Amino acid sequence: MHKLSLALLSILPVGVLGGNILSTSGFSSCMNNATVQVQNLDVSYDRTTRILTFNVAGRSDIVQNVTATLLVSAYGKQVYTREFNPCDTGMAEMCPVPASSFASVGSQTIPEEDASQIPAIAFSIPDLDGLVKMELKGSNGEDVACVQSTVGNGQTLIIPAISYAALGIAAVALLLSGLAGLAAGGHPGASTPSPTFGEVIGWFQGLAMNGMLSVQYPQVYQSFTSNFAFSTGLVPWGQLQTSIDSFRAKTGGNLTNDSYQYLSNNATLVYTDGTTNVTSRMMRRAFHSALLWARDGTSVTVNGTTANIGGGSGSASAPSSAHNSRTNHYVSGIQAYSEQLTIPQANTFLTVLLVWAILCAAIIIFILLIKVILELWSMFGKIPKSMESWRERYWWRLAKALTNLVLFLYGTWTLYCIYQFTNGDSWAAKVLAGVTLGSFTALLAFFTWRIWIKAHSYTRLDGDAGRLYDDKETWLKYNNFYENYKKGYWWLFVPAIVYMFAKGCVIAGANGHGLVQTAGQLIVEALMLGLLLWTRPFQRKSGVWINIFIQVVRVISVVCILTFVEELGINQTTKTVTGLVLVVVQCVLTAVLAVLLAVNALINCIRENPHRRARKAQEKMKLERDLDDLTPLDARNSLLMEPMAQRDRKGRYDAVPPRDQSPAMGSQHSFSRPSRFAREGDGDYLVSSAASMGRRDERSVSRSPDRQPTLPRVGFGSAM
Structure with missing residues (x-):
């Protein structure tokens, strides 16, 4: 297992490697009713100087002698154990522990033989899964205190560069999809090459939602999934969160332990497996402040009196109030995912709502700007025919773009709305969640009903629903729902919408129950995979195999997440290796999607537009068919x-x-009645x-000289 872990870590991005410091990140109590309460614990080790610095503060209820045991574990394996007595380390003021508050800040130089036992890889593995635990026992051997903290090296897979790269891939997919639509020129039945923007953003949303389950994730995987939170609308924007806090405070919200200020300044996140973490802002601050304590000597403070111990190069200062004011904040599931981004769990829906509103405003401004440009163009010149159609239909295109936005976010929107109903504290936010979810569902239901009615109407007339693709008016209105599906599988967009809705309901509705969430999501993903394998509905072969491959990876990912379920009792090493496997596989698939986008862009640049070629061929066939169908009496001929x-x-x-012009009298080009023979x-x-016919007159009629006019026979005898 350890060799596999090292092999997987070797192919992670190089930017996460490198570092010389190990430090703790927050702390949590691992004992109830302790007589010694630890109020602060910060420990760091610098391998370049071999200096261990520490900052410990707490309070004791009674005077007592204690013995300390230090336990260090990595990936579920205990790697170091040491027992010591504070009286033997020169800390006389702590021997015995007084019945008052106390604090100890200092540093010690670690001997070379002990420092060499720390493996070098511990300083470079991103999101090191290490845990340090300190147990205090009384003079009679009873447990009086227990505190634990996560050990990290400052390296993490929460990397802005990954988010920017994913955002860039999504932007390129959107641009190529838009260019493909312009190249098609509204041609009925034209599909978009895979991977489309919807497929790319759906893949990123799946990665983000995999990190929201209530299971015991390895830190490396939970950090990795947080890079794709933007695809679901979660954006860590401090000013936006402050505004939402203000809105919640006015509409029934409680900001005591659920606000941006609390998370960014006071909270230590404690996950279900006991590991701890501070929010990214405080983590960086604590990590860099550890460097300031790197000095030999110890400072002990008892009831405000400070004493310097040891012959170091200087004295350490007493711990600041900021360190002592941090509190443990226990999180799991969706709350853990959002709050590691410094987004309070009660703010999740309102964050997504405001981001959606900003996107809607940007789309409206962009389309109206294009409308203005086209109007000015038409005033001073002649615009292309394809753009003329765009100019006339801009209101419908605006509505279509907003509908697409709703369609892309529908699954995650369902998740956040249901989560707001069950965990939100603002009545106004709950009302907005209900109204928007109902409106979006009604909008998609309306389009589904319209397409279904038209399909049945076309089926009665033509025997199939092919006119959904062939009729230009219908295609321009509704193609965003079924444009990439074959004509026989136009209805597959309905199971796709149900799939998104069910996935959001399972994750949000069963929040806090990891086994139920994982099992439900596995069923939903497996059913979708079976439907794709059975129908293979996409027009292009590339779309068939890309979507099937994405869905296979989704199913495998959920199967791997089963190993993180607490009820199954799988050891930590297996969980860590599984998390690394997931990170590598999902990184590879993301890179493949990026390569395919680049290939599509290159192909579109060097080859003839297939839609234009198809239009030319269709026009040529129509002309040949019209000429072949001409008859002597065909009105088109005359x-x-x-x-x-x-x-x-x-x-x-x-x-x-x-x-x-009528032929002149006596002209040799007079017209005569054709003979029956x-x-x-x-x-x-x-x-x-x-x-x-229709323009003959008496002057243009030529009669046979031997033919005499006669009266018509009307059945009453012969003419006199």
Whole structure:
């Protein structure tokens, strides 16, 4: 297992490697009813100087002698144990522990033989899964205190560069999807090459939602998933969170232990496995402040009196009140995911709502700006035909863009709304969650109903629903729901919407029950995979295999998350290796999607537009079909085409005079009634005669000289 872990770590991004300091991150009590309460614990070790610095503060209820045991574990394995008596370390003021508050700040130089036992990889592994525990026992061997803290090296997979890279991939996918739509020019039935923007953003949302389950994640995986929180609308923006706190305070919210200020300044996050963490801002502050204590000697403070112990190069200062004011904040599930980003759990829905509103405003401004540009262009020049259609339909395109935004966020929106109903404290936020979730569901239900009605209407008329793709008006209105599916599987967007809704309901509704969440999500993902394998509904083969591969990875990811479920009792080493496997596999798939986007962009630049080629071929076929269908008496021949040459009685051809001119009296090009016995080759004669219908007059009629006019026979006898 350890060799596999090292192999996996070797392929992680290089930017997370490197460092020389190990330090604790917050602390939590591992004992109830302790007679010695630890109020602060900060320990750090610098391998370049071999100096161990510490800052310990607490309070004792009674005077007592204690013995301390230090336990250090890594990835679930105990790697170091040491027992010592404070009286033997020169800390006389702490021997015995007084019945009052006390604090000790100082540093010691670690011998070379002890420092060499610390493996070098401990300083470079991102999100080191290490734990240090200190147990205090009384003179009779009874437990009087227990405190533990997570050990880290300052390296983490919470890297802004990963978020920026993922955001860049999503932006490129959006740009290529938009260019593909412009290249299609509204051509009915044109699909977008995979991976599309919806597929990319859906993949990122899946990564983020995998980190929201109420299970005991390895720190390396929980940190990795937080890089994709932006895809669900969670953006760590301090000013925005302060505004939301103010809104909650006015609408029934409680900000005591659930606010941005509390998280960023006072809280130590304690996860379900006992590991601790401070929010990113405080973690960096505590990590760098550890460097200021690197000096030999010890300072002990008892009831405000400070004594310096040891012959070091200087004295250490007493702990500040900021260190003593930190409190343990126990988190799990969705709360743990949001609050590691310094977003209070009660602010999650309002954060997503405001981010959605900002995106809507940006879309509206962008489309109206394009409308203004096209209007100015039409005033001073001639705009392309494709853009003319865009200019006339901008209101519908605006509504379509906002509908797409709702469709992309529907699964995570369901999750946050349900979570707001069950964990929110602001009545106004709950009302907004109910109204928006109902509105979005009604909007998608309306479009589903409209498409379903049209499909059934086309099926009654034509035998299938192919006109959803062939009719341009229908295609421009509703293609965002089914454009990449084959004609026989246009309905698959309905299971896709149900899939997103069910996934959000399972994660938010079963929050706090990791086994139920994981099992429910596994069922949902497996059903979706089975549907894709059975139908293979996408028009392009690339879309079929890319979506199936993404769904296979989703199912495998949920199966791996089962190892993190507390009820299954799987050891920590296996959990860590599984987390590393997940990180590597999901990084590889993300890189593959990025490469495919680059390949699609290159192909679109060097090859002819397939939609334009298809339009040309269709126009050519239509022209050939029209010419083949012409008959001598076809109205298109006489009324819609240019005048044709005609043959006179002697078999000579001459041009037909213009239609607006009648032949002059006595002209040799007079028209005669065709004989019933006209030869088959006299088609032109018949066509010419048909062309003259409706414009003949007495001057243009030529009668046979031996033919006399007669009265019509009406059945009452012969004419006199």
